[in-house]
Every structure is written in C-alpha cells, then in structure tokens.
Amino acid sequence: MTAQTKPFSVPTVDVDTAFERYEAIRVRLPQPTFPRESRQAGTLGDVADDFDVFILDAFGVLNIGGRAIPGAVKRVAELRAAGKRLFVLTNAASYPRSAALAKYHKLGFDFAAEEVVSSRDVAASALLDVSDIELWGVARGPDPDLSDLQAKVGTLETDRTLFRNADGFLLLSSASWTPPLQEALVAALSERPRPLLVGNPDLVAPRETGLTLEPGWWAHEAADRTGVVPEFYGKPFTNAFEAIRGRCPDIERLRVAMVGDTLHTDILGGRAAGFASILIADHGLFAGRDLDSYIARSRIVPDIICRTT
Missing domain, CATH: 3.40.50.1000 (HAD superfamily/HAD-like)
Known part of the structure; x- marks a missing residue:
C-alpha cells in the first residue's frame, strides 16, 4: 500500500517506514553532493x-x-x-x-x-511576500496564537469552510490533523488548486509512542494525489x-x-x-x-x- 494509491491513516510509523518514505519523495528534496566517506x-x-x-x-x-x-x-x-x-x-x-x-x-x-x-519563522516571512492571498487556511496544532504570521488566517481544524473559502493553505502542525481533515484538503486542492505551504517539512518526529506523522508527510501525500507541488520552509x-x-x-x-x-x-x-x-x-x-x-x-x-x- 503506497501514498499514490491510498491515503496514509496510521498515527505512527517505524524508522524503516519513515526512511523508505523519505527515499520515495527524494526527487522533491535538494540534490547536493556528498563526501565519499565520513x-x-x-x-x-x-x-x-x-x-x-x-x-x-x-x-x-x-x-x-x-x-x-x-x-x-x-x-x-x-x-x-x-x-x-x-x-x-x-x-x-x-x-x-x-x-x-x-x-x-x-x-x-x-x-x-x-x-x-x-x-x-521562515514560513511566516514567506507569507509577507505573497500579495494575492487574502485568506490562509492554517493547520495550527495546539497553539491558538497565530499573531506571528502577520496575515489573515483561519484554523482548518476548527473551521471546515476554509477548505472551500481559503485562497491558500499553510501546514504548521499535524498534532491535531486527522485522516478526515487530510481528505478534505485533498478534495479542496483537487477541486481548486491553490498554494500549499508547509512550515515543517519533516515527515516524522520522534515521540514516546513512536514516530508521529508530521506536516511534511501529509503534504507529500497530498502532492502525490493532487499534483499540487507544496512549497516547503525548513530543513x-x-x-x-x-x-x-x-x-x-x-x-x-x-x-x-x-x-x-x-x-x-x-x-x-x-x-x-x-x-x-x-x-x-x-x-x-x-x-x-x-x-x-x-x-x-x-x-x-x-x-x-x-x-x-
């Protein structure tokens, strides 16, 4: 089962699954050279x-x-x-x-x-350079304070109308993200492609319960299914x-x-x-x-x- 055929819905993955997923989306990452040995x-x-x-x-x-x-x-x-x-x-x-x-x-x-x-910080700076977006739908996670973004924003986790009305989407956190929200995002991008910005490119993050799925994971999954190429900010x-x-x-x-x-x-x-x-x-x-x-x-x-x- 791959992201290209069916959306991911597991809350955590192991290191090998995360590694394989990073390799699968490697084409979207920078392409540097490396030394022959460490x-x-x-x-x-x-x-x-x-x-x-x-x-x-x-x-x-x-x-x-x-x-x-x-x-x-x-x-x-x-x-x-x-x-x-x-x-x-x-x-x-x-x-x-x-x-x-x-x-x-x-x-x-x-x-x-x-x-x-x-x-x-890097994503927030990028928002200032996008002049044609009047309203952003943001996956914010647990913190309600979005004042640092200096843009008109709404929270996707609490306002489902944003999937229809927002001019662009920004994924900061997946702490409150769910498979139904992911389906709503994919449907919104499929119906009307819009900018998808990602403030955390990580696919996974280590937690006490395992490797949790992070915004980068969901963004790449949405890209696989919609063809909308995300803009990533961060390592x-x-x-x-x-x-x-x-x-x-x-x-x-x-x-x-x-x-x-x-x-x-x-x-x-x-x-x-x-x-x-x-x-x-x-x-x-x-x-x-x-x-x-x-x-x-x-x-x-x-x-x-x-x-x-």
Whole structure:
C-alpha cells in the first residue's frame, strides 16, 4: 500500500517506514553532493577547531524529549567559550519561536532569541511576500496564537469552510490533523488548486509512542494525489539555512557545520546549503541501529560522524 494509491491513516510509523518514505519523495528534496566517506569523532569538542559556526538541531543533539542529552549543556558552553557562533535550527512549527527558546532555557541552555531559527519563522516571512492571498487556511496544532504570521488566517481544524473559502493553505502542525481533515484538503486542492505551504517539512518526529506523522508527510501525500507541488520552509530546504547564513555572511561556508541526527533533513540540507555536516549517532533517529546500512542505502554521507554532542 503506497501514498499514490491510498491515503496514509496510521498515527505512527517505524524508522524503516519513515526512511523508505523519505527515499520515495527524494526527487522533491535538494540534490547536493556528498563526501565519499565520513570522518569519525567522539564529540563536537573533537572537531571544534575545524569550524567557526555550529548550527544545532534540537532533538538528538540537544535533547531527547524533556531532558537534555548528557553533556550537551556543558558542550554548548565550551563551544561558546571557545568563540564559536551557535544557532539552533528547528523544524518544530507548532509553537512560536519564543516557546522553543523557553524550552531550551528550562533544559539549561543559554541560547539568545537571535540564535534560534524555526521553520515557522521562515514560513511566516514567506507569507509577507505573497500579495494575492487574502485568506490562509492554517493547520495550527495546539497553539491558538497565530499573531506571528502577520496575515489573515483561519484554523482548518476548527473551521471546515476554509477548505472551500481559503485562497491558500499553510501546514504548521499535524498534532491535531486527522485522516478526515487530510481528505478534505485533498478534495479542496483537487477541486481548486491553490498554494500549499508547509512550515515543517519533516515527515516524522520522534515521540514516546513512536514516530508521529508530521506536516511534511501529509503534504507529500497530498502532492502525490493532487499534483499540487507544496512549497516547503525548513530543513532540508535552503531557505532555512539562508536565514542563518544572513546572520554570519562573512564566514566561509565550509567553516559552518550543520549538526543533526537525521540524514534526509539535517545532513542532506546542510550539504545542499554548502555547509559541512555532522551526524550525531548515539541519540535521535538512528540510535541503536546499523547507521552504516542507512548511509549506504541512501548514499547520504555526512562529513563527520560524532558519537555524541
């Protein structure tokens, strides 16, 4: 059973299913080149001299759920003390960036507001450039605050008339998304194609119950069935990385390292932006799995593989 023949309706999937789905939609992702093999290291401290800027994913690099990865708070402090510039780049778009910043502070990290960039921020900026959309239908998730979008919006989860009346759609969260809502979106796009923007390109996200389906999953499924090509904002697409690049324009690109736990978002996206890529192996998506087999199957090769942050 594939997305091309029948809509997905399962609430969670396993790592192999997610990996295969990423490979199936690979044509819609950036197409960078990769090194022939990865350099091995223990921690980010072992490679600190090679880079001036570290772009850090959150899950699998800074934290696992509601706890910081052992040693991560200290490592971030050490990198900062060594004069490294630090940024957090997250595809979490269910909440405004201020909520993400508060979470990191609670975990013990000292990031400033300007050091955190979310895919929601990038999508919100894009809305300002679209002048012919009067009303957006938004999949917002649990947070009712959409004031950061600076556009006329309505919530798809609570107002079904938006599927008919909205001039475009924006998927920020799938926390409240259901198969009936997905069917309504597909029907609306089939009847009258409209822009479909995605503020979280991730296909899945790790939760306590498994890998939940994220906005990217549903957007690709809608594209398979309607032919409407979504516009993605966030990793692995270069718009997210350029938002950070604009804050350190004088740094040589290969002196910037994207650090993450996923191949198809963090590593692929970092390389597509012209940055070096570092995969954290012992936490996150591939923890406890045969990482070499996934690298061989995808041919997405990190510049460096670190065991931990």
